[in-house]
Amino acid sequence: MTGLTLRRVAHHDPAGDSVLAGHPALRPFLTDLTATYGLALREDVLGTGQAYAELAAPAVEGVTNAGEPVDLLVLAYGVPDVQPGRNVALHLASRCPGHPLAFAICDQGPAAAFTALRLIADYAPARALLVVAEQSAVPYPLIGPATVPDRHSAVALLFETGPTPVAVRTHATLPPEAIDDVLAADVAALVGAGAEATVMLGSGLDHGPAGRGLPYTGLWVRLADAPPGPLVFADYDPVLGYLSVAALAAG
Amino acid sequence: MTTTLVEVAAYLPRRRVPIEELALGLTPTQVRVLRRFNGLGEVRRQRPGEELIDLLAGAAEALTSLRGREHLVRYVLHARGVPVVAPYPVNPVHELRDLLGLEHAAAFAVTHHACASALLAIDLAGRLLAGDPDGLALVVAGEQVFTQDERLAPDHRVFGEGAGACLVSAGGPGDVLLSYVADQHGDLDHWGDDGPGAMDRFAREYTDLMGDVLLTAVKQANLCLDDIALVLPHNVNVVSWRRICRRIGLPVDRVLLDNVPLVGHTPSADTFINHASAVALGRLAPGDRYLTAGAGFGAVFSAMVFAHQGSGHMATTELTRFRTRVVGTLGVLLGELLGRDLPDLSEATRLFDELGLSSSKTLELLLSLEDELDIDVDVDDIDRGDLASLGSLADFVVAHADGGVP
DSSP: OOEEEEEEEEEEOOSSOOGGGGOTTHHHHHHHHHHTTTOOOOTTTTTOSOOHHHHHHHHHHHHOOTTSOOSEEEEEESSOOSSTTOOHHHHHHHTSTTOOEEEEEESSTTHHHHHHHHHHHHHOOSEEEEEEEEOOOOOSOOOSOOOOOSSOEEEEEEEEEEEEEOEEEEEOSOOGGGHHHHHHHHHHHHHOTTOOOEEEEOTTTOOSSTTTTOTTTHHHHHGGGOOSEEEEEEEEETTTTEEEEEEEEEO | OOEEEEEEEEEOOSEEEEGGGSSSOOOHHHHHHHHHTTOOOEEEEOOTTOOHHHHHHHHHTTOGGGTTOGGGEEEEEEEOSSSOOSOTTOOHHHHHHHHTTOTTSEEEEEESSGGGHHHHHHHHHHHHHTTOTTOEEEEEEEOOOOOOOTTSOTTSOOBOOOEEEEEEEESSSSEEEEEEEEEEOTTSOTTSTTHHHHHHHHHHHHHHHHHHHHHHHHHHTTOOGGGEEEEEOOOSOHHHHHHHHHHHTOOGGGBOOTTHHHHOBOTTTHHHHHHHHHHHTTOOOTTOEEEEEEEETTTEEEEEEEEOOGGGOHHHHHHHHHHHHHHHHHHHHHHHHHTSOOTTOOTTOBTTTTTOOOHHHHHHHHHHHHHHHTOEEOOTTOOGGGGSBHHHHHHHHHHHEESSOO
């Protein structure tokens, strides 16, 4: 993997809902989507929520400059967009300097953002964007355990080529009782003997107030506070059972 | 980095639905246009009660080389044409992972490349496996057609249900990825501020953009168009591929359009379905270079070039096994049909001249074969030459059977 340095982080968390959540095409789509599972729409929620195209655009603009073309943009999310058929990553790329290759990773809970980071490192870009988004409106009953935020949030992280390789470790189907040992071993291996690094934990591992209510973006927002130098961060998803651990250099 | 397709498989639901029976509100004239000019005819649909997981599992379980190698699978990727295919938190890719006994693998969906998402997923799988020569990634594609986006008028293509799967490795035996090009046009966004305008421009620019991405992929593979033995298209319609062929100077008979009237357009799975057909029909020989391509609103136009490695291809091995079963079963059934032992029977035995079969008896034989092997044989294209010998009949069955091959 190539070396990457985290250069900038921008966060956008508007309090209100997007007018796009009221698009007339959504009711028939969602009615058909939920009917096959015997679910009825929640009228109190339908029409609310955020469209990731609108939610993420200010964050992308917050970390990019016209003179700095971006090679790759990867969007990660867990809760579906209120525009379920929209290829938002392509939309964001069309507004991003360099019109980068863009795609989205989802259905992996909070681990999707770590997978996105791993893919960014694999591409070895000169400059890349990781965009993580979450919105809290799900207009039908949840039929199983689910990670849902309590508000809307998008974060964009700008990475540039740097001297320190990015490392991402994903442990699938890890029971909670195994977390401590696996995490300790990963952190020790990624930091290295005798070295020091800033360690940050997501809301799946640290149940304190930091990042509370933002299970997908909270950790990534807090990376903005990391001091320059080695950084190790991790999160656990109790629903899908992923422990994700990453190491990179903050700039 | 070398990305290879170790094996490709496809799955089609058994239920066939003529396009006029789909609840699309089509006028008789629209149906005639779809049939006559777009080359569409019928699509496959699941039966009521069948679920998305049934589609995906149908394709993944047809991958014979997965059996016994589950522990080597590091990733399971679901390529999505439509980003949302089930109500949250229903998670088809994790359901599939667990169903296949791959709980140790990381699973996720790859999307926002519309109906070209499968090509992206193959490329990502290869990247994730770089430096891990033993590792495998399972890529699946397939979606239910549970709704009709009212802004996507069925005037050019009709969506069917089907699924595909492939095993990807980094450098192992299989079809070698030579190039991948994804040409994005985020302004052609039918969910954007000017959706109808974007759709109009998409339609106007489609032929040029698709033609360009095909040529770019060929060039990036250091090939020329004459080097391409076959194109595995997305099955939107026949007429658009004729236009693309004229635009870039490609003979249309090098595009595998056989599935357009039979399957329609399946979100993201067309590449796999057409690959399986190409192998079954003998349209890919070892060493052949082939293109596969897809496109979708949003918008993206993508193409990949592969070199086919037939000798090491598990799907080909499976086909060979299937043909052997067909020949053996036909031999048994012929003995029963004629009421006598046939000790000298061989693939060269002439069904009419040597065994005295009539056309109707031969069709009875085919029906018995279908029952015996639990397959459906499409006999629309059968002619007297296919019935000439036991071997020619077996070839026809292998090329036109549904249910017995990957």
